[in-house]
Amino acid sequence: MNAPMTPVRRARAVLTVFLKEVRENLRDRRTLTSAFLTGPLLTPLMFVMLINFSINRELDKAEQPLKVPVIGAQYAPNLINALKEGGVVPQPPVADPEQAVRDQQIDLALRIRKDYPEAWRKGQPVQVELIYDSSQRDSRTPVDRVTDLIEHYSKMQGAMRLVARGLSPATAVPVVVAKRDQATAQSRAVLLFNILPYLFVLTLFIGGMYLAIDLTAGERERQSLEPLFANPVPRWKIFLGKLAAICAFSTASLAICLVGFSVVGRFVPTEKLGMELHLGPSFALHVLLLQAPMIVLLASLQSLVAAFAKSYREAQTYVSLLMMLPILPSVVLMVMPIKPQDWMYSVPLMGQHLGILDLVRGSGVSPLHLVLCLGGSAVAAVVAAGITMQLYRSERLAISG
Incomplete structure (x- = not known):
């Protein structure tokens, strides 16, 4: 009769499976490319390049001379001079400015009506038209640039009219709004x-996606899963070893990504x-802590979904559909102006999203929110791992075809 396995022997069995899977997949170029190159390195690089391009382009457009076709420039020479001082370069009028804007031949056009001089002499409000496509x-x-210049010119002329009539310019502004922005330079990020x-x-x-697929559907397709299950090792230990290998690759992938952002983030203007x-070591460590239960949860879900597939390609389809799951909380929080509540931190994925935004903002994650975030995700990870562990006990998992 075999003696019961001690905790040390149980841990050794799990470690053996873990080392076997890690060693074998370190030789797989596809797994290495997806885990350590495609996502972790290219994502920060592409993100920062797009941000840099967008920022520099908008700043250049705000600083460089702005060419604007003007219809009726002769009716408001003083206004045109004010626009020139603000960096606007008036261009000859176009025959059909509305159509030119719709066809994206020009960004905008300015139209000054014929009755502008008469209304101006009478001290009446005058109107100019900005033609654009929002x-x-x-x-x-x-x-925005042309609008600000015209509004500034309007206020200056209005103040001069009041002074000419012996009135203070403050008479036209009985209420003044004093804005006290509490945002810091870091929170605005x-x-x-x-x-x-x-x-x-x-x-x-x-x-961890390709590794999770390979360790379940891949081995099932290669008919190597059945001999592995034939060993005198409990199925749950085999699963924990495979799960640990997936988590190791996912953790390494996230760590490389965080290092990449800490480096390229310095080049964002x-x-x-x-x-x-601030995306330095402190930020990276806090992100790793927040994502720790998510690593187990995602690895368990990937293994669970891939276990239902009979081939590697079929598993790729299933797991790719699962990829929609991490998108939902982020899309909801980015699109809908939801004010964060304490309970939201206990929701997997949503809690991590809110916690990381707190880190970016510079306010940090409060102890309560940290406990809720880790606790809620940990419970979900244990449930997902338990369900997948039960599936590993099924004989159908080892049968290919």
């Missing part, structure tokens, strides 16, 4: 980097936008 993203900056939590979860998912971004 569905074109490129039009926002030039439209959330406006630009609120996609970071999703990128981190996506890196985790991709980092946040100071030009009045922002600060």
Whole structure:
């Protein structure tokens, strides 16, 4: 009769499976590429390149001379001179400015009506038209720029009219709004980097995806899972060894991604936008802590879904559909203006998203929110691992075809 296994022997069995799977998959180029190159390194690089391109382009458009076709420039020479001082370069009028804007031939056009001089002499309000297409993203900056210049010119002329009539310019402004913005330079970075939590979860998912598929559907297709189950080792130990290997690859993938962001994040010109971004070691360690239960949860779900597939390709399809799961909380929080509540931190994925945004904002994650985030995700991870462990006890899992 065999003696019962001691805790040390049980741990040794799990460690043996873990080392076997890690060693074998370190030779797989596809797994290495997805876990350590495609997601972890290319994601920070591409993200920072796009952010840099977008920021520099908008800043250039805000600083460079702005060419604007003007219809009726002869009716308001003083207004045209004020626009020139603000960097606007008037261009000859176009025959059909509305159609030219719709066809994206120009970003905007300015139309000054014929009755402008007469209304101005009478001291009546005058109207100018800005013709643009708000569905074109490129039009926002030039439209705001021209609008600000015209409004500034209007206030100056209005003040001069009051002075000419012996009145104080303050008479036209009985109420003044004093804005007290409580945002810090670091908290404003959330406006630009609120996609970071999703990128981190996506890196985790991709980092362990191919390994999870290979350790279940892949071995099942190669008919190597049945001999493994034939060994005198409990199925749950085999599963824990495989799960540990998937988690190791996912953790390494996230760590590389965090290092990548800490390096390339220094090249984002946040100071030009009045922002600060700190993605150093402290930020990385806190993100790893927040994502610790998510690593187990995602690895368990990937193994569970892949176990239902009879081939590697079929498992890829199933797990790819599962990839939609990490997207949902991030999309909801980025699109809908939801005020964070304490209970939201206990929801897997959503809690991590909110916690990482707190880190980016610089306020840090409170102890209560940290406990809720780790606790809620840990419970979900244990449930998912338990369900997958039960599936490993099924004889159908070892049968290919």
